[in-house]
Amino acid sequence: MIKKKRVYRTDKTVNPIIGALLFLISIVLLAISGPLGFVYGFFHSLFKKGFKGIGEYLLKIAISVDQLGNVIMQHLLNTLWVKKGRYNFGNRDETISSALGRNKKLGTLTAFGNWIDKFLDTIDPNHSLNSIDYYIEPTDQIIDKLAWIHILDGRILMTRTEGRDRYYIPGGQRKDGESDAKALLREIREELSVEIEIDSLFFLGIFEAQADGQKPGVLMRMTCYTASYQGELLPADGTTEIVFLRHEDRHMVAEVDMLVFEYLWEKGLLE
Structure with a gap:
């Protein structure tokens, strides 16, 4: 558990x-x-x-x-090191190097910021990228989501909600006081009408990218688990479609989901 x-x-x-x-x-x-x-x-x-x-x-x-x-130094760093569409420095739970790494991934470093990043890389290779901390407190620039990874015959379960063109890995956000297990159990029950088997939960990884439909610099941090389930997969609570996609279908999903697709494909779990 x-x-x-x-x-x-x-x-x-x-x-x-x-x-x-x-x-x-x-x-x-x-x-x-x-x-x-x-x-x-x-x-x-x-x-x-x-x-x-x-x-x-x-x-x-x-x-x-x-x-x-x-x-x-948040205001100074936001002025000198990063440009429009940035991820802001200033989260009290995060280091300067972590915020620098997030902006490097987003491509929002200024020339000065890139110079600082390269200087740090000479001391410690990939310093800023390796410093990204996925356990910092959520802010208005970090959307924290839990996701259920279910793979069948080399394809991954995806859902589409009403009014959306892209497919998403099923899951959702925690409510106050909820553990990952309880939150994921509730979200999947509401979304797909099945019961996640809590004892089978297995942590897969944390993935982060620009949030779909949000202004530049707002990140989606997705904590992924695999798990067995009981029941029949049926659309519920705004879910209009359930599909199983291959690696070649990654153009149909959000940026953070693309990272999951790549990870599973490299591991030989996705066709």
């Missing part, structure tokens, strides 16, 4: 005065306790794991600083 370890929700609206006050408190605490905590952490890591422990400790700090920089 697959259980989600973290549930993400968008930030609540905060009084700006409270925000300013909390900022000042955090700065004071950091100035007082930061140096002491760093020294203690350094020697604790040294005695526990030697130089390897120090390296791991410093890497954690570097990632946290990177996340802080993504928030502090």
Whole structure:
């Protein structure tokens, strides 16, 4: 059974005065306790794991600083490193390198942004692409979807809803407090009239691309699972058509679904 370890929700609206006050408190605490905590952490890591422990400790700090920089410098980076149709810097749960990688995939880096990316690649090959974090909190630029991958005789189950020309992998979004398993069970029951067997859920992967029908820079992040089911596949809840498509039919699906098609084809699971 697959259980989600973290549930993400968008930030609540905060009084700006409270925000300013909390900022000042955090700065004071950091100035007082930061140096002491760093020294203690350094020697604790040294005695526990030697130089390897120090390296791991410093890497954690570097990632946290990177996340802080993504928030502090968001407006500057959005001006200098990326262009129209971009994925914005500024998600507090994400590093600068991760946002840089997303814009590299979208092709929205400026000349300066491309130079920064190439410089990082000389230090660590494919640094920004490998830094993309698919577990960050959803924002207005990231649509988080769960998807059920069902393959029969080398073809993948796809659906089409009323008013749409493209086919989509069945699934949907979580409701507050739902695990991946419960959300996918509910969505597939509503969409296809069958019951997913929870105990058979198997995580396949996370895929991300420009969201279909959304403005440039809005991404669809799709977490995919395979699973057995009980019942008869029947269209429901706005689903007008159920089909099984091959790899050669990928031009009929959304961008993120194309990535899934390519992945399954490379694995020899799709004709």
